[in-house]
Amino acid sequence: MTRHLLDSADLTPDEMGFLLETALEFKRRPRKLLQGKHLALLFEKPSLRTRVSFQVGMHHLGGETLYLAPQEVGLGEREAIKDVARVLARYVDIVAVRTFGQVIAEEYARFSDIPVVNALTDEQHPCQALADLLTLRERFGDPRGHSLAFIGDGNNVSSSLVVTAASLGMHVRLATPEGYRPPQTVLEEARARADRTGGSFLLTADPDEAAGGAEALYTDTWISMGQEREAEQRRIDFVGYCLDDRLIARAAPGAFVMHDLPAHRGEEITDAAMESVNSIIFDQAENRVWAQVAVVAFLLGLVDAPAS
Numbered sequence: 001m002t003r004h005l006l007d008s009a010d011l012t013p014d015e016m017g018f019l020l021e022t023a024l025e026f027k028r029r030p031r032k033l034l035q036g037k038h039l040a041l042l043f044e045k046p047s048l049r050t051r052v053s054f055q056v057g058m059h060h061l062g063g064e065t066l067y068l069a070p071q072e073v074g075l076g077e078r079e080a081i082k083d084v085a086r087v088l089a090r091y092v093d094i095v096a097v098r099t100f101g102q103v104i105a106e107e108y109a110r111f112s113d114i115p116v117v118n119a120l121t122d123e124q125h126p127c128q129a130l131a132d133l134l135t136l137r138e139r140f141g142d143p144r145g146h147s148l149a150f151i152g153d154g155n156n157v158s159s160s161l162v163v164t165a166a167s168l169g170m171h172v173r174l175a176t177p178e179g180y181r182p183p184q185t186v187l188e189e190a191r192a193r194a195d196r197t198g199g200s201f202l203l204t205a206d207p208d209e210a211a212g213g214a215e216a217l218y219t220d221t222w223i224s225m226g227q228e229r230e231a232e233q234r235r236i237d238f239v240g241y242c243l244d245d246r247l248i249a250r251a252a253p254g255a256f257v258m259h260d261l262p263a264h265r266g267e268e269i270t271d272a273a274m275e276s277v278n279s280i281i282f283d284q285a286e287n288r289v290w291a292q293v294a295v296v297a298f299l300l301g302l303v304d305a306p307a308s
């Protein structure tokens, strides 16, 4: 059966650990494992990191990419999703899709007999979370037993992050305003995985509680792509959630500062926090390259993965 990566929970904790080790190995010593393989990038939203990191990563490992911009395909408008999926499967070996609704990516995958990777939907951003954990893996050695606080919106980035970090045995804290929590399924998944791996998961509406003693602080935009009309209300609702010096002072000494980018300095994070010596934000961006080629090699069955 064709394996897809649509949701972080599609991967077992063992597979996530394996992907991080594979990514590290590729980063240390890239080899032409993806020679002759073609990846299509089918995007309904803009992108800098995801697009470029997939393209560069494929190139490093000998593969090729094809970028299809939002206006080019008209997924579900010019042409039915199920037709696009079946056509592209005749041309390439694997597809990375960036869509609005998760249901669009899911429908696409239902009709695709080649692997589909979620390159960000409104609900999930699994590649980002793997790159983030790879970055923490580099800093901590094993992330297991270390603490991570996400302060901000219960969006695609934090949903994938909490499940991935809990799967890898981290002590995860998530602070969101009441009305901005991730879906219940995500919260339950994060809790269940933390229980299994010896990590923990705390949900709070108090940024100070989440940040207290944390070894890494993470935030993302308050206004994700597609939410522009809610911008004004969101800026009001997220007052007090800015990742700033005050919050950093509550965290563990030397706590890492994280952001998936693009950032809005002066909103969810201060310029000083972004530029601080403990910022690992640009390592996160770099590690997208290696996390994603590991995912591609894994879904194409080119690396020996643990039994799922």
Ligand code: CP
Pocket: 046, 047, 048, 049, 050, 051, 120, 128, 260, 261, 262
């Ligand atoms: N972090 C991230 O996914 O960035 P892009 O939207 O630029 O791809």
Ligand code: NVA
Pocket: 120, 122, 155, 156, 157, 220, 221, 223, 224, 225, 260, 261, 262
């Ligand atoms: N939450 C953000 C992430 C961008 C990479 C968004 O969806 O716009």
